[in-house]
Amino acid sequence: MILASGATRARMVVDKAFKIAEVDRRIYGSFIEHLGRAVYGGIYEPTHPTADSLGFREDVKQLIQELQVPIIRYPGGNFVSGYNWEDGVGPLSERPKRLELAWRTIEPNYVGTNEFMKWAKGVGSEVMMAVNLGTRGVDAARNLLEYCNHPEGSYWSDLRRSHGYEQPHRVKTWCLGNEMDGPWQVGQKTSVEYGRLAYETAKAMRLVDPDIELVSCGSSNTAMPTFPEWEAVTLDHTYEVADYVSLHQYYGNRDGDSANYLARTMDMEHFIRTVTATCDYIKAKKRSKKTMYLSFDEWNVWFHSNAADQAIEPWSIAPPQLEDNYNFEDALLVGSMLITLIRHADRVKMACLAQLVNVIAPIMTENGGRAWKQTIFYPYLHASVFGRGISLQPIVDSPVYDAQDYTDVPYLDSAVVYNEAEEEVTIFAVNRNLNEALDLNCDVRSFEGYQLVEHIVLENEDLKAVNTAAEEKVKPHSRGGAQCRDGFVNARLSKASWNVIRLKKFYQNK
Numbered sequence: 001m002i003l004a005s006g007a008t009r010a011r012m013v014v015d016k017a018f019k020i021a022e023v024d025r026r027i028y029g030s031f032i033e034h035l036g037r038a039v040y041g042g043i044y045e046p047t048h049p050t051a052d053s054l055g056f057r058e059d060v061k062q063l064i065q066e067l068q069v070p071i072i073r074y075p076g077g078n079f080v081s082g083y084n085w086e087d088g089v090g091p092l093s094e095r096p097k098r099l100e101l102a103w104r105t106i107e108p109n110y111v112g113t114n115e116f117m118k119w120a121k122g123v124g125s126e127v128m129m130a131v132n133l134g135t136r137g138v139d140a141a142r143n144l145l146e147y148c149n150h151p152e153g154s155y156w157s158d159l160r161r162s163h164g165y166e167q168p169h170r171v172k173t174w175c176l177g178n179e180m181d182g183p184w185q186v187g188q189k190t191s192v193e194y195g196r197l198a199y200e201t202a203k204a205m206r207l208v209d210p211d212i213e214l215v216s217c218g219s220s221n222t223a224m225p226t227f228p229e230w231e232a233v234t235l236d237h238t239y240e241v242a243d244y245v246s247l248h249q250y251y252g253n254r255d256g257d258s259a260n261y262l263a264r265t266m267d268m269e270h271f272i273r274t275v276t277a278t279c280d281y282i283k284a285k286k287r288s289k290k291t292m293y294l295s296f297d298e299w300n301v302w303f304h305s306n307a308a309d310q311a312i313e314p315w316s317i318a319p320p321q322l323e324d325n326y327n328f329e330d331a332l333l334v335g336s337m338l339i340t341l342i343r344h345a346d347r348v349k350m351a352c353l354a355q356l357v358n359v360i361a362p363i364m365t366e367n368g369g370r371a372w373k374q375t376i377f378y379p380y381l382h383a384s385v386f387g388r389g390i391s392l393q394p395i396v397d398s399p400v401y402d403a404q405d406y407t408d409v410p411y412l413d414s415a416v417v418y419n420e421a422e423e424e425v426t427i428f429a430v431n432r433n434l435n436e437a438l439d440l441n442c443d444v445r446s447f448e449g450y451q452l453v454e455h456i457v458l459e460n461e462d463l464k465a466v467n468t469a470a471e472e473k474v475k476p477h478s479r480g481g482a483q484c485r486d487g488f489v490n491a492r493l494s495k496a497s498w499n500v501i502r503l504k505k506f507y508q509n510k
């Protein structure tokens with residue numbers, strides 16, 4: 001390979017035998033909370049020109065369908081810790097308006113469990129429900145589950161049927177509360193308090209419906225002083241009743257250091273490894289045969305809107321909270337976060353980009369007007385659409401750099417997915433180098449007969465470029481110059497770029 005000036009060089013080996021695990025499609029999940037304009041003015045706006053008969057926006061639905069979101073977490077988030085689910089079912093005219101304490105707004109309850117279930121089905125997504133373990137507990141959780149999943153012949157299931165939903169919703173995945181370690185959480189618990197409550201709630205819920213899957217609450221982020229002791233103590237209680245432990249993490253380029261910002265997935269990597277180790281410690285301690293999986297059910301960039309949120313007056317319906325306007329470098333970090341999730345496909349079985357519409361979201365809307373794609377829409381779209389199959393372990397030899405908080409950060413960040421059924425291989429790669437292109441030489445000799453389909457690139461001269469309703473400055477193109485010859489892929493990855501290199505097996509016509 002000829003190394004052109006102004007470029008560094010990296011090598012990679014991808015072999016179909018280097019299997020990490022089948023990617024669980026639910027790692028491409030997302031999240032909608034009753035917060036800001038996520039529901040009201042986001043997915044639901046009965047006066048919008050595209051509104052359907054239930055009041056949901058068709059233009060937003062189409063964008064969500066394009067993303068092929070397999071699962072959506074609902075209804076919170078911090079919101080769930082003060083939520084009375086009963087307020088959101090039954091005749092609209094009888095639903096109360098409540099003070100919503102997590103975000104200090106008015107919750108009108110126009111949308112509740114049934115409407116959301118119907119909407120989610122329409123966009124092709126499963127729902128991951130969360131129960132309130134802040135202000136409520138075992139009783140409200142088991143009643144909600146009975147309301148959702150029991151077919152008929154009991155008080156709560158018959159109530160659902162009387163509300164016009166004859167068939168059970170059959171929600172499989174349930175979160176046992178949200179961020180219960182956080183001082184900001186209404187009804188925060190100590191690890192022992194939470195462990196006991198989560199265990200008893202899980203026990204009752206499993207008696208109602210033994211087929212459900214449960215997520216035990218992990219730490220709110222790696223900076224929590226109780227991390228990872230929280231995981232060790234709570235899992236000691238919930239290990240045998242839960243299937244997953246949750247991880248949440250948001251990053252932001254607060255000090256304008258882009259090289260350091262793009263290295264933040266080193267922290268995400270450490271988070272996943274530490275939680276995995278803690279789960280395995282409890283497994284060993286309990287002499288258990290069961291493996292605990294990870295649900296990274298909140299992750300994203302979140303910081304742009306922090307100052308604006310301080311100025312929002314409390315107690316209005318659907319104020320514009322957490323409306324981060326994402327730039328190009330945010331899309332690169334989101335791409336790296338997706339790569340990190342794919343590389344941990346053996347333990348991370350679910351993950352939710354938080355959130356989906358208007359609130360720290362890939363999709364934005366104007367009330368009564370347009371819907372558009374933020375910069376982060378694109379890496380999420382590419383991973384969700386092309387990242388289904390077996391995650392392969394790429395062997396990477398990349399130059400590295402030192403950033404403020406991390407050393408030996410590889411310029412090349414990569415994950416590879418092999419879709420056996422479609423005979424396709426997709427290489428996802430971020431070049432973290434802000435100044436130079438990276439010439440990638442990738443050995444794919446185990447994929448005989450595979451040829452290049454396309455090389456998608458997201459690049460921009462301006463790391464701070466953003467998209468608006470009027471102009472999409474950051475969007476991908478398929479003019480990447482990758483070539484696949486004699487079992488090797490050679491590609492120039494532009495400085496600061498997100499790349500999707502797609503290969504497919506081709507057959508000679510006989």
Ligand code: AHR
Binds near residue numbers: 033078
């Ligand atoms: O996604 C926004 C908020 O972030 C969620 O409500 C909460 O769980 C987390 O702190």
